[in-house]
Amino acid sequence: MVTLNVTRKNQEGEVKIEVSELDTISPWSATESFAVVGKSVPRLEGNEKVTGRARYTYDVRLPGQLYARVLRSPHPHARILAIDTSRAEQLNGVRAVLSIANAPAIPWYEKSFIFDRTLRFIGDEVAAVAAETEEIADDAIRLIDVSYEVIPHITDLEEALGTNAPRIWPEGNVAGDPKVYARGDPEAGFRQAEVTIEGIYHTNVALHNSLEPHGCTASWEGDRLTLWSSTQSVFTVRQEIAKALELSENRLRVIKEHMGGGFGAKQISWKQDVIASLLSRESGRPVQLMLDRRAENLAAGNRNGTIQRVRLGALRNGTLTAIAADILQGRGAYATGGEASDVSGMYKTLYRCPNVSTHATNVYINTGPAVAFRAPGHVEAAFALEQAMDELATALDLDPVELRRRNYSEIEQIEGKPYTLPEGLRLCYDRVTEAVDWSTNQKWAPDGSKRRGVGFAAHDWVAGSGHPPGYAWIELLSDGTANVVTGTQDIGTGTRTGLAQVAAEELGLPLDSITLHLGDTGVGPYAPVSSGSATQATMGPAIRSAGRDVRQQLLQVAAVALDIPVERLHVRNGSVWNDQDAQPVATVAEIMQKISPHTLQAKGARSPNPPEQAIRTFGAQFADIEVDIETGEITVLRIVTAHDVGRIINPHIIDSQVVGGVIQGIGFGLTEERILDHRLGRVMNPNLEEYNVPTVADIPRIEHLHVDVADTLANSTGAKGVGEPPLIPTAPAIANAFFNATGVRLRSNPLNRARVLDELAGMKSGSLT
């Protein structure tokens, strides 16, 4: 049962109302035995997905549906002097045209508008058309005449901070206040250090490239709007679009059943949600607006590039005395909402160190806006910090894993709270080093032009803890089956299956008696955005909470119906059992039939996280690579990875997600890079031809070692998030292996042939052998 607590707090003169919903349900114990949880059941939506019947946003087809296209800025920085859409409007089949000339001035991106007179990157929205077919919409876009005043642009992070740099915003190109953090006395720490290392690392912009692009279908019925949107957060879209359109939230229904990937870029609403809604209102017809691949890669988010200057100081025995990181990160032309890219985070927490300073500056440049991309900030930080740790180990002549062990922290050092599972990271170190026989497995003789090396990297991740609020409703029906309803979404991660397993376990029903409804604001209660690897840890406990309530109601009914004291009854696998009897006394369906048409219902809510502890997920990863020093090619031979993500709900699905994350990490490390022509301000590869995501041919042997220790203090299911962690350490593990193989450090990703050959050419050839 959920208890609502409301408190009034005075914080710095401001009154805050804090709400918590507490369910005192006891957590599943570390050794709990389960019927459904922990089993590798196949994904529940498997049949729809393999038969092509799963309906994605892109597949929505409504009677009379129109198709929309967007005219995008051809200039990185320009002002619209004049726009004439008359030729487009006159084209046969065109039903609505929107631009700054006729669209309402709806604010967007902090200080801009849906259609703005100033354009700040190549791809910025200029106008939009809805037509009977996609082809006619394309034609119409070409018939829009625009006069632009071209303004000087800037796309380089460091140059954007120069005093004479073109200003993207009147206040300058620094986005918000720099994020500054310090603890202890970093300068004293560096004075105390016996060894200091320093390096400058660049991480390049990566593009999400979800296979299903961003987009939506909008359909008005009177004053009610239904929006099918390819989103990680139906409720965020509802809130933001209702505000933009001045519509009450209960008149806007946002639906997302299946989604072809998001990876962070779909955790906020985007302009096309508004544009399609306006075009639909204008035309009186449903309008679908899906981005094409170019637009997807220009205007729908990217992983921020960074420049990180890192200093580490340590005593001879490896004890860290100081960590300092100076960080520039690219914002693109606009600040977006959603999960922040906290590049500073890992510097503060991954290793025990009393003296830490970080300084992070976000910089506006004339490119599309950055947005969270799977483990935002941590992927970038790990590339620098984990190489710096390796470099420090070399300087100290210490084993790199041993160096990490000597700087182990069992507490979260920002707030000084102990971790809920303090041994989590150590377990990852142990699993990986044992599996690869780390201590002896390190040197190979050169084989022609081939060199081999191994590398190691670790990570933490802040958000996999889950968090309130999040709600679930359960209704147990007359035939003993249950509807589980939540407003969360399955973005391809297996949420539908993992949550149904929790529901089945708590209700004592077989999995096929559960139908999980999600991704629809018109059906389910509020659930947060599917981001931060939080969904299972947020929603699992909410579902347990509702399930426990319904189960108790069921036993109450069964006790009367069977005339057996309630304390002797329990429910398991769809039946009601009397204590230790070998046979069940009744099925759940038989009990429910006796009270039909009554049903049993409950609401569950996510309880607060423990106030006195910090929840983190951890991991460690090993890379074994081969480098051809003549061609510059890196071949990854093997990745071994372990992650403390609490209890494993579905081993097969978690393996898939971890392997998939590592593969994205290999892409970030070796091939993926948005290439900018700074002179033109133009992205040269906004497509899947020249932006190289890994293919089946690029995949090494990847082994996921299960840690699988329930984090019983974290939440009532003991599970934490796994979506983001696996790719955080991949690129630095590969870069460390490259150093092990060649003695050369690569401080920029991706480690493609051009970079490798450039760096190797800087070395005397003799030193490589």
Add this chain to the structure above:
Amino acid sequence: MTVTTTKEEQMTATVTEPTTVLLTINGINRLVLVEPRRTLLDLLRHDLALTGTKKVCDMGNCGACTVIVDGLAKYSCLLLAIDCDGSHITTIEGLAKGNNLDPIQQAFIDHDAFQCGFCTSGQIMSLRALLDAQPDPTDEEIELAVTGNLCRCGAYPNIVAAGRRAVDIESNRASVDRDRQGGD
């Protein structure tokens, strides 16, 4: 500096006359009136509402739109519908017989060979074309068959495993069929 976009003004948006094409899609004859510029992919998705075939890159890079045209796996985004007149086309919707899944489809479920599922139709169609042409492929041939199919979730190892499993299922069936025929 002032620039006026006039370079496309010459490209008048003349709609060329629609043309009728006859296609056999998943065993059913379909007569469709299409604009000459419509791709096979758009014909499937728009004219026939066969949305199981996905549009991702629309330029032949990703393989999400793969269908089987006259026995060969093809990127349907690179084919004009009018050029397919008279062709036999199989899409993902044509594989299962009622509720009986194709062995590749079942193997994809069993091996968890997808996460978001957006590349899945294309992966399955590439493998179907392989197994139709070569019932006993090597592991390398299986991998080669899906090298043109990108999966952003990184389900590749499971996709290859599912391909192998499908080969096993089908070769068992084939040998059972042979035994039956031998016994008759």
